[in-house]
Amino acid sequence: MTAVKTFKLNLGPQHPSTHGVLRLILELDGEKILSCEPDVGYLHRGMEKMAEQMKYVQYLPTVDRIDYLAGCFYSELFCRTIEKAMGVEIPDKVKYIRVLLLELNRIASHLLWIGAFLMDLGATSPFFYAFREREMILRYFEKLTGQRMMYNYFVFGGVRTDINYLEDIENIIDILPQKIKDYEKIITDNPIFLTRTEGKGIIEQTLAKNYSITGVNLRASGVSYDQRLYDRLYNNIEFVPIVLDGKDSWSRYKARILEINESIKIIQQALEKVKQLGDLRQVLINPIRLKLPEGEYYSEIEAPRGLASCYILSDGSDKPYRLKWRTPSYYSVNLLREILRGAYLNDAIAIAGSLDIILPEVDK
Amino acid sequence: MxxxxxxxxxxxxxxxxxxxxxxxxxxxxxxxxxxxxxxxxxxxxxxxxxxxxxxxxxxxxxxxxxxxxxxxxxxxxxxxxxKENITPGKADRFLYNLAPILVFVPVVTVLGIIPYSGEFTFVNTSTNIILYVVLAAFPVLSIFLAGWSSNNKYSLLGAARSISQVLSYELPITFVVLSIVVLASSMNLSGITLAQYSSKGLAGWFIFPCIAGFCIMFISILAELNRCPFDLPEAESELICGYNTEYSGMRFALFYLSEYSMLFANSLFLSIIFLGGYLSPFGGYLSHIIFGDSQLASFLVYFEQTFWLFLKSGIIIFVIIWIRATLPRLASYDLIKFSWVVLLPASIINLLWVIVYKYLTGGAA
Structure with a gap:
């Protein structure tokens, strides 16, 4: 008989800190992790197969549900692919409205991440503070679109209604910077927070590139790649992509804080532009008779968690022949295999949390 | 009595x-x-x-x-x-049922040796400070029993963490308690309280010569109580609930009860050995100031003493809750390292300083 030295721990699928239903099969030696095997798919809803049975317009309301924290991005992505396929150029005002809402959505998503990450580290208060600010944004969305999370606001060639309640946005971007400063006071230089995050969960550039990591996680490893720079939606808007070269959890936290500030600047610019442009004129595509010409269509967008993209293969009918989503968290989950090896169990949760994994988005 | x-x-x-x-x-x-x-x-x-x-x-x-x-x-x-008491199928039934009962016994005993006022100690032994230190560390035994007998990996990890935590934080506590014994020349909690009496009120409290000891003790008590930022044995985000993951109903309530009772007992202990226990912070008692030297005043003094003790421990509990609202959790290896590298040497230096202080102020026999 051989002595048992390691044991296997099923972290999840039901676990308080897996942000959904992720199962990690960990091999532990004491509290040290020898290997990690992520097991995904518990939230699989067949988003891609479902598209093949539905008309484009029927499918549109469901795409928000791919990532319930950043619904705007996926509906924008889907609309953008259709518009590209139909050769429609959306008017300026629609562009800026979309930028405005996308960036508000990005802030809401990052705020939730800050709260959840600190919750993983055992601090409860920042969670409530972050939710308080996120609530302002959700209230605005509710006022404008009637929904707090699944907006279904973007349509093929435009937006559902003209933008309104601009003073609410002004109010939000007045309050937010002060609140972000408050977070930094309680979190950023906290010695316990530093010991938990500095030098933990290091993602080397080559590793990140091999695993196709995108978004904040990549930029916190020192790679300057922000899809928004090449995005036609952000053409006349000035912003700087946040690139930090710490490669650790702390840099990923700091990058998100800085990105919120950058988003606030983008919102200010978009708000000015929206105010200058007059009435809303749209080039709406008739969704009932919509048939994509035969061919392949692809477009991408910088979502809060990284590069998201949509691929449609059309056979000329009113339904896609094949539709494929690239969701950034899926690649982050795979990365856990590498960066959890050799970490301790309580760091494992912090590292996994720092990657901002959203399970509905992983499983689609 | x-x-x-x-x-x-x-x-x-x-x-x-x-x-x-x-x-x-x-x-x-x-x-x-x-x-x-x-x-x-x-x-x-x-x-x-x-x-x-x-x-x-x-x-x-x-x-x-x-x-x-x-x-x-x-x-x-x-x-x-x-609520229903659920026992996991492959749990060690005897130990599983024993642990929540066992956790409660030392808690009640500990509260029996606290001097609540000048004339009110349930059980007064001459060396009850030692008894306190031993009994206060006792619940960890039932925590380990609970974690082991639940036959759950999370519980086991929580129990292991708890053991290593208490083992490393018990030593600094002992050294600080020793320095208090040196200061007071007494091993009795009532004696220690009286040794802190001075006509100027709080000037005589041991927190002033022994401020480092107070900090060490406060941190160690947080660790021993499994309170934030040392709440690793029940770290929700990693171990779900730690050693009491499998417990439900009344058994869970007993763990919960003992946790808060230990919080109460430890805050009382801290205020007795550092903050003058039931002594008034003004030198004289309010009852004497208001009612003079009447019969009523000498009767009211006992209640006033209890009031001061509870007020002091209340402030300590408030700070502990405040810390919980503010700080994230430490990592397990940092926690052990912090105890052995920082707290233990600091507590030994504190003991040496207290001996020198006692010698200089002419207290040495």
Missing amino acids: NYLYFLYMDFLAKYNVPKILGNITFYIIPFCIIAAVLLVVVLILVLAERKLLGYFTQRKGPNRVGYWGVLQTLADAFKLLI
């Missing part, structure tokens, strides 16, 4: 009860009283913690059951009471 003893024996003699039986039961009664009072104290503590955490995070806390939410903990306790 002696007066009460004779009163009790007289009462029993009236009904021809043997004296030996009276001698035994006299010491059991106080513990029954403690257990009953403890329930009330814990109910208040739990409500206070939830309310305070609510206000710290800009919520209202419990505010539906009863006025201002006062009945919320009572309702929760009742819910736990009527």
Whole structure:
């Protein structure tokens, strides 16, 4: 008989800190992790197969549900692919409205991440503070679109209604910077927070590139790649992509804080532009008779968690022949295999949390 | 206390009860009283913690059951009471059932040796500070039993963490307690309290010569209580609930109860050895100032002393809750390292300093 030295721990699928239903099969030696095997798919809803049975317009309301924290991005992505396929150029005002809402959505998503990450580290208060600010944004969305999370606001060639309640946005971007400063006071230089995050969960550039990591996680490893720079939606808007070269959890936290500030600047610019442009004129595509010409269509967008993209293969009918989503968290989950090896169990949760994994988005 | 003893024996003699039986039961009664009072104290503590955490995070806390939410903990306790007790199939049944009972015994005993006021200690032994240190570390044994017998990997990890944590933080506590014994020249908690008496009120408190010791003790107590930022044994985000993951109903309630009782006991202990226990911070007692030297004043003083003790421990509990609302959790290896590298040397240096201080102020015999 051989002595048992390691044991296997099923972290999840039901676990308080897996942000959904992720199962990690960990091999532990004491509290040290020898290997990690992520097991995904518990939230699989067949988003891609479902598209093949539905008309484009029927499918549109469901795409928000791919990532319930950043619904705007996926509906924008889907609309953008259709518009590209139909050769429609959306008017300026629609562009800026979309930028405005996308960036508000990005802030809401990052705020939730800050709260959840600190919750993983055992601090409860920042969670409530972050939710308080996120609530302002959700209230605005509710006022404008009637929904707090699944907006279904973007349509093929435009937006559902003209933008309104601009003073609410002004109010939000007045309050937010002060609140972000408050977070930094309680979190950023906290010695316990530093010991938990500095030098933990290091993602080397080559590793990140091999695993196709995108978004904040990549930029916190020192790679300057922000899809928004090449995005036609952000053409006349000035912003700087946040690139930090710490490669650790702390840099990923700091990058998100800085990105919120950058988003606030983008919102200010978009708000000015929206105010200058007059009435809303749209080039709406008739969704009932919509048939994509035969061919392949692809477009991408910088979502809060990284590069998201949509691929449609059309056979000329009113339904896609094949539709494929690239969701950034899926690649982050795979990365856990590498960066959890050799970490301790309580760091494992912090590292996994720092990657901002959203399970509905992983499983689609 | 002696007066009460004779009163009790007289009462029993009236009904021809043997004296030996009276001698035994006299010491059991106080513990029954403690257990009953403890329930009330814990109910208040739990409500206070939830309310305070609510206000710290800009919520209202419990505010539906009863006025201002006062009945919320009572309702929760009742819910736990009527819930099903689930035992996991492959658990070690005897130990699994024993652990929650065992965790409660030292807690009640510990509260029996606390001097609540000048004349009010349930059990007064000459070296009860040692008894306190030993008993306060005792619940970890039942925590380990609970973690081991649950046959759950999360519980086991929580129990292992708890053991290593208490082992490393028990040493600094012992050294600080030693320095207090040196300062007071007494191993009795009442004696230690009286040694801190000075006519100028709080000038005599041991926190002033021994401020480093107070900090060490405070941190170690947080670790021993498994309170934030040392709440690793029950780290929710990693181990779900740690050693009591599998417990439900009344058994869970017992763990919960003992946790808060230990919080209460430790804050009392801290205020006794550093903050002058039941002594008034003004030198003279308010009752004497208001009512002069009357009979009423000397009667009220006992209540006032208890009030001061509870006020001091209340402030300590408030700070502990405040810390919970602010700080994230430490990593397990940092926690052990912090104890052995920082706290233990610091506590030994503190002991040496206290000896020098005692020598210089002419206290050395």
